[in-house]
Amino acid sequence: MAEDQSSDCFSFDLFERNEKLKRDGFKVPKAIKTGTTIAGIVYKDGVVLGADTRATEGSVVADKNCAKIHYLAPNMYCCGAGTAADTENVTSLTSSKLTLHRLYTGRETLVSTALRMLKQYLSRYGGHVGAYLVLGGVDKTGPRLFTVHAHGSTDTLPYVTMGSGSLAAMSVFEDRYRPNMEKEEAMLLVRDAIASGIFNDLGSGSHVDLCVITKGKVEYLRPFDVANKKGERAGDYSYKPGTTAVLNVDIRKFDVVDEQVTAVAMET
Amino acid sequence: MAAGMNLPFSQRGPAPLWSGGPAPGQFHDFPNKGNSCSSVQLPINKTRQPIVMGTSVVGIKFSGGVVIAADTLGSYGSLARFRSVSRLMKVTDSTVVGCSGDYGDFQDTKGHLDRMIISERCHDDGHGYTPRGIFSYLTRVMYYKRTRGEPHWNTWAVGGCKDGEPFLGYVDMIGVAYESPFVATGLGKYYALPLMRDAAEQVAKEGRELTEEVAVDIVKRALKVLLYRDCRTINKYEFAIATEEGVRIEGPLALDTNWDVAQYVK
Numbered sequence: 332m333a334e335d336q337s338s339d340c341f342s343f344d345l346f347e348r349n350e351k352l353k354r355d356g357f358k359v360p361k362a363i364k365t366g367t368t369i370a371g372i373v374y375k376d377g378v379v380l381g382a383d384t385r386a387t388e389g390s391v392v393a394d395k396n397c398a399k400i401h402y403l404a405p406n407m408y409c410c411g412a413g414t415a416a417d418t419e420n421v422t423s424l425t426s427s428k429l430t431l432h433r434l435y436t437g438r439e440t441l442v443s444t445a446l447r448m449l450k451q452y453l454s455r456y457g458g459h460v461g462a463y464l465v466l467g468g469v470d471k472t473g474p475r476l477f478t479v480h481a482h483g484s485t486d487t488l489p490y491v492t493m494g495s496g497s498l499a500a501m502s503v504f505e506d507r508y509r510p511n512m513e514k515e516e517a518m519l520l521v522r523d524a525i526a527s528g529i530f531n532d533l534g535s536g537s538h539v540d541l542c543v544i545t546k547g548k549v550e551y552l553r554p555f556d557v558a559n560k561k562g563e564r565a566g567d568y569s570y571k572p573g574t575t576a577v578l579n580v581d582i583r584k585f586d587v588v589d590e591q592v593t594a595v596a597m598e599t
Numbered sequence: 600m601a602a603g604m605n606l607p608f609s610q611r612g613p614a615p616l617w618s619g620g621p622a623p624g625q626f627h628d629f630p631n632k633g634n635s636c637s638s639v640q641l642p643i644n645k646t647r648q649p650i651v652m653g654t655s656v657v658g659i660k661f662s663g664g665v666v667i668a669a670d671t672l673g674s675y676g677s678l679a680r681f682r683s684v685s686r687l688m689k690v691t692d693s694t695v696v697g698c699s700g701d702y703g704d705f706q707d708t709k710g711h712l713d714r715m716i717i718s719e720r721c722h723d724d725g726h727g728y729t730p731r732g733i734f735s736y737l738t739r740v741m742y743y744k745r746t747r748g749e750p751h752w753n754t755w756a757v758g759g760c761k762d763g764e765p766f767l768g769y770v771d772m773i774g775v776a777y778e779s780p781f782v783a784t785g786l787g788k789y790y791a792l793p794l795m796r797d798a799a800e801q802v803a804k805e806g807r808e809l810t811e812e813v814a815v816d817i818v819k820r821a822l823k824v825l826l827y828r829d830c831r832t833i834n835k836y837e838f839a840i841a842t843e844e845g846v847r848i849e850g851p852l853a854l855d856t857n858w859d860v861a862q863y864v865k
Binding site: 487489502506509527 | 786
């Protein structure tokens, strides 16, 4: 009995037709990417996740203030870089799967459960679901921090960065990260890493969002740092009354004599 | 061998008196004639791909001069082949340059710079090359070679201090050239520049002066990050300081690295 495999992953049957359409001049829409600087660290009491807020479509800023830190479960959040639709949908889908899982097990979700779900899903789509994630949370085993790549590989590290601004952010971490930092210091370090991406990477910009996850508590700080305030317009182009001299005033009143309301039949 | 050797005896003309030279009564044809404007064609000297390569050079301007630093590795692809190679050059008592990219092209330009400086010294007329002059020379050479389609596969950091005024510039293999208080080449652009810019901003915000000591410390931090994150580096570096007093190159030195986090990686 032939199993229908097509529902499990992408079907590339129309690939050749699409290539021909492209050759004949069909304009393929550009995917909205998040450009992005996302980062996460493990500190003394939990994890701190950070992200910038710029979404790019080619070299145009599509969204000046998008939210890149996605909810997965009450005790874990996920930052997403790569194709915006993919990060949004894969985290949303995994969040739903986790809720069902929580109802089934009756327990607080483990971060490694979310990790396993994400990596198995992404792996099945061969990297075509362009989601590059920083997954962080706190469960009974303690604070957990992972990265997930679009092809399904994961890394477990005390400090991570992803996205086009990841090198700028990693530069800050490599310079200043220490294990078991205090909360204020940890938040400042992540803020500085994201700011490094915002100001040195063109694909990242606008503001810094933070998410601090500890045992039993989540602080979702959006925005944490308004790094790029919209400027106040310096010039005033309004004209004060009297700018143009009034030479003559002539007021004519129109008396309404008759009012008629008729229905106009629709053209057939 | 003579052209008519395979023909039967009767069809052969007289064997030429010599080969490769002009026929009697004819003008000598230079090789590759008609290919270029000049009648003499120089051998083609293209760097189609860099072979022995140096990685990032970083530089920062401070209140009394500039500091430029680079590691001492000449990579041969992914092989760390030449581990004690100096990529910094003291050009004059006021200028120092650092070079990344193809090491052979660096040596070539180094030779040109040396000869230029010697001939300038021979003039002994009280003039010398300023840092900006060396920068201008490098820019024009790099752009000229790029236009001819035979680029010098290098990126330069040019630093110096003349009449108390520090100078720091960047020149690319395509002739991109600019002056900036922070300069980095290669992967340094992504790892070192953000760190150096931010560090200098912090110093200014705290109201401190960006002295030589502070600048050298910032550069060392940048090199440390590059050692962690750039595959083509080694833990051996030199740095050069150019101030009003002159140029000095220090090194080779090693960087301290911290691997405490290793135990946190499960």
